[in-house]
Amino acid sequence: MLPKVNQVLILQVASSDEEEAKIEYKSRIADIQEGRLLIEVPMLEQTGRLKKLYLGDELSAYFLNEEGVKHYFSSHVLGFRQDVLRLVEIKMPEPDSITKIQRRSFLRVSAELEMAIRLNGDQRFIVHTDDVGGGGISFLAEGARDVKAGDSLECWLLLPYKNGSLEHANFKAEIVRVKLLESGRKQVMVKYISITDGERQKIIRYCFERQLEVRKQ
Template sequence: MFPKINDMLYIQVAGNDHDDEFFEFKSRIAEVDALNFLIEIPMSQTRGHLKKLFLGEELSIFFISEGGIKNYFNTHVTGFKEDVLRMVRIQKPDPDSISKIQRRNYLRVKASLEIAVKHDTDESRFVAVTHDVGGGGVSFHTQEEHPLEEGELLSCWILVPYKNGELEHVSFQSKVVRIQKMENGRKLIMMKYEQIADQERQKLIKYCFEKQLEFREMA
């Protein structure tokens, strides 16, 4: 099944890793012809800037169909169309080449929690503050003096406060999937869980639901 006009595409340029965190850009399908999709210029999901694509550039893409199914395919840029807005023409994939993966929805909320981080290589440690947390991953702010690399494995502990006053320590092993430099000289470290016990994940999910309810009450 192909995506339709107005469906959103999530795009990674010239790569084959299907981790969601690497699909940095998104675009809407504006037109469809026999051989191609015509899409709007892709936009960064984190920085909000437009991504210039080039003829022949290879793309990995997924779109979400009914039931939360993620549909992945690879394609390439076949041309451009100048209209009111410039559009990018990408080749339709062979229908048999589209792979389907059940989507796992994990709530993610903004949260400033204390996180202890240990490098798995030399066991050095530091403490930071989270930017957001969720059932699938966490991000935190750090300074230049804590060198980290994408792909690095870290052991972490988060102190989680609940509405009733209880505190929980949640431990997990995570992988750095992206590092974003901030204007103030700090870095935003984005991670996904590599190893986390179900009961530990549930503690974080419980916290996220409490925060979501709190945000709704404040709105």
């Protein structure tokens, strides 16, 4: 069963902040065109706050059929359109990808990967990730490093694949939370704010390979 025009969607947006990733937003399908769902800007019902989305944001969604059964699917933001209302274009799910079973859509794995960062368009340094996922990452920084929530980053993440090849994934991101660890280092949680489909797929490919490797151990 595919989603239809005027159906309500309940959405979660991938984030490296687990609390943020759990928040559910309400939207409505305004139109369907060429494999894309055009939806209203998602809103947090309790407060009326609109959720700002970015190109490439990864989404987990569900809608209800006539019997009230929830149908879940994953998608991502393809673009934006200004009509009478501002609309968000997201990828239409394939029929066989829609399920009645809820599942964690944002794959995240523990991984110590090298990443080059440009902080606020100025400072450059190298860090190592703590975990990596399709919706965001976290990395470790020295305690003296001046990083804070809201800082913007440009990142080059080095991805080693099982076949021996190496790729760089380039993206822009924003720090959502900084946690001081007992070791004196900082754990920095980051969400992607500008990432192409191709770059995101590089990261997701690494995550799947890493997940399979861990399961075999």
